[in-house]
Amino acid sequence: MPQDHRPTASVRILLAEDQGTAHGALALLLGMEPDFEVVAQVAAGEGVVDEALLAGPDVALLDIELPDRSGLDVAADLRREVPDCRVLILTTSGRPGYLRRAMEAGASGFLVKDGPVGELAKAIRQVLGGETVIDPALAAVALGAGPSPLTPRERDALNASAHGATVADVAAKLGLPESTVRDCLSSAIGRTGTRNRMEAMRAARQQGWL
Numbered sequence: 001m002p003q004d005h006r007p008t009a010s011v012r013i014l015l016a017e018d019q020g021t022a023h024g025a026l027a028l029l030l031g032m033e034p035d036f037e038v039v040a041q042v043a044a045g046e047g048v049v050d051e052a053l054l055a056g057p058d059v060a061l062l063d064i065e066l067p068d069r070s071g072l073d074v075a076a077d078l079r080r081e082v083p084d085c086r087v088l089i090l091t092t093s094g095r096p097g098y099l100r101r102a103m104e105a106g107a108s109g110f111l112v113k114d115g116p117v118g119e120l121a122k123a124i125r126q127v128l129g130g131e132t133v134i135d136p137a138l139a140a141v142a143l144g145a146g147p148s149p150l151t152p153r154e155r156d157a158l159n160a161s162a163h164g165a166t167v168a169d170v171a172a173k174l175g176l177p178e179s180t181v182r183d184c185l186s187s188a189i190g191r192t193g194t195r196n197r198m199e200a201m202r203a204a205r206q207q208g209w210l
Contacts, residue, residue: 010035010037011033011035011036011037011058011059011124011125011128012037012039012055012056012057012058012059013030013036013037013038013039013057013058013059013060013061013124014038014039014040014041014042014048014051014052014055014057014059014060014061014085015027015030015038015040015041015042015060015061016041016042016043016045016048016060016061016062016063016066016071016074017041017043017061017063017066017090018043018044018063018065018066018067026061026117027041029117030117030120030121033121036121036124039055039056039057040052040054040055040057043066043067044066044067044068044069045066045067045068045069045070045071045073045074046068046069048060048062048066048074048077048078049074049077049078049081049082052078052081052082052085053081053082057082057085058084058085058086058128059085059086059087059088059124059127059128060075060078060082060085060086060087060088061088061090061120061124062074062075062078062087062088062089062090062107063090063091063113064089064090064091064098065091065092071089071090072089072098072101072102072105073105075087075089075102075105075106075107076104076105076106078106079105079106079107086108086109086127086128087105087106087107087108087109088107088108088109088110088111088120088123088124088127088133089102089107089109089110089111090111090112090113090120091110091111091112091113091138092112092113092114095205095206095207095208097148097204097207097208097209097210098110098138098208099134099138099139099208100147100148101148101208101209108127108131108132108133109123109126109127109132109133109134110133110134110135110138110139111123111133111134111135111138112135112137112138115135148204148207148209149191149192149209150188150191150192150204150209151184151187153176153180153184154184154185154187154188154191155188155204155209155210156174156184157170157174157181157184157185157188158185158188158197158200158201158204158210159201159210160173160174161185161197161198161201162201167181167182167185170185185197185200188200188204192204
């Protein structure tokens with residue numbers, strides 16, 4: 001019987017993507033690389049770290065738009081809890097603030113999600129070799145826009161204001177006095193040049209600051 005001389009899978013990959021069909025297709029395509037093995041697939045942000053601790057991936061591919069928690073938030077958790085796992089952020093949006101936040105979270109790469117799988121495979125090998133890989137077009141947009149004007153506390157206050165939350169709700173969620181929350185929201189409105197916190201939230205999300 002002829003022996004199988006294909007190389008043993010050596011790169012263990014965790015894929016976090018919430019779109020079912022795209023999720024399965026990407027996993028299948030990556031699995032066709034002779035040295036890749038998709039060891040975990042996650043459809044929501046909350047389960048990524050636990051799955052990574054169980055599966056021990058070498059690299060995690062994180063969609064930004066995950067349910068529960070964004071890939072950007074999860075990236076920071078992964079770098080802290082599973083430091084040997086490299087993180088690649090995948091996005092369909094070139095919002096200026098996303099790249100900066102991804103790098104601050106410790107990501108090793110930032111790529112367009114719908115790009116050729118061959119480019120993604122190349123990027124995976126590059127980050128495992130210690131390189132940082134960033135889509136040039138996304139980098140140009142991010143560098144041209146400058147940094148987010150929001151402080152971390154202002155960003156938290158805007159995020160917690162979603163779905164009609166009151167100042168009291170936000171204060172309880174963040175463990176802050178209501179007066180501090182009002183000050184943060186007022187400052188965020190001023191920094192974004194908007195008229196109220198809902199407009200500030202929308203403007204910040206459009207720029208990728210949240």
